[in-house]
Amino acid sequence: MAWWDALTPPPHTAPLLDASQAPTLARLHATAFARPWDAHEFERILCERSAFAHGLWRAGILQGFVLSRRAADEAEILTVVIAPGLRGGGHARGLLQRHLDGLVQAGTTRVHLEVDEGNTPALKVYRRLGFQQVGERTGYYAKADGSRATALTMSVVL
Numbered sequence: 001m002a003w004w005d006a007l008t009p010p011p012h013t014a015p016l017l018d019a020s021q022a023p024t025l026a027r028l029h030a031t032a033f034a035r036p037w038d039a040h041e042f043e044r045i046l047c048e049r050s051a052f053a054h055g056l057w058r059a060g061i062l063q064g065f066v067l068s069r070r071a072a073d074e075a076e077i078l079t080v081v082i083a084p085g086l087r088g089g090g091h092a093r094g095l096l097q098r099h100l101d102g103l104v105q106a107g108t109t110r111v112h113l114e115v116d117e118g119n120t121p122a123l124k125v126y127r128r129l130g131f132q133q134v135g136e137r138t139g140y141y142a143k144a145d146g147s148r149a150t151a152l153t154m155s156v157v158l
């Protein structure tokens with residue numbers, strides 16, 4: 001840990017309330033995915049009544065987020081990203097747990113998601129939170145090198 005890390009408060013999770021963070025979400029998303037969503041796409045989703053999101057904040061700066069869409073008593077996690085400098089620090093689990101707790105309070109009973117079968121950190125986090133594989137989609141994701149990757153579909157009953 002660098003000395004300045006000791007002076008910086010630990011990250012905390014809070015709901016994302018409006019679309020003003022859309023440009024930051026797009027920047028974070030672009031650090032992780034071969035086909036990033038732009039700020040307009042995030043703004044559009046965040047303006048939907050069904051959108052549900054939490055951010056991971058550190059020293060007033062958004063360092064990660066999880067974004068879901070709710071429908072009746074189910075929800076789908078659309079994306080989750082932790083800033084590159086904080087990955088591997090165990091922050092995703094707390095962020096997602098707080099998000100799932102919020103979904104329960106909003107009446108959600110089942111949550112779905114898709115994940116690249118090769119994304120070991122994400123799979124570990126999801127499995128620890130109780131998600132189980134329910135299917136797979138061969139060649140679902142386009143990768144930066146032009147190849148395609150299989151998506152696993154997972155869900156959890158809350």
Ligand SMILES: CC(C)(COP(=O)(O)OP(=O)(O)OC[C@H]1O[C@@H](n2cnc3c(N)ncnc32)[C@H](O)[C@@H]1OP(=O)(O)O)[C@@H](O)C(=O)NCCC(=O)NCCS
Nearest residue numbers: 032080081082087088089090091092114115120121122124
């Ligand atoms: C996936 C992601 C959200 C996980 O968040 P995180 O806070 O970095 O996760 P953690 O630090 O808790 O790591 C999760 C687990 O993966 C392990 N891990 C981390 N990096 C790893 C790597 N490169 N290879 C193998 N395992 C790894 C950790 O040791 C931990 O295992 P443990 O629970 O047994 O201790 C984050 O890495 C990220 O933003 N990735 C880019 C975006 C992405 O892939 N989102 C998910 C799309 S579905």
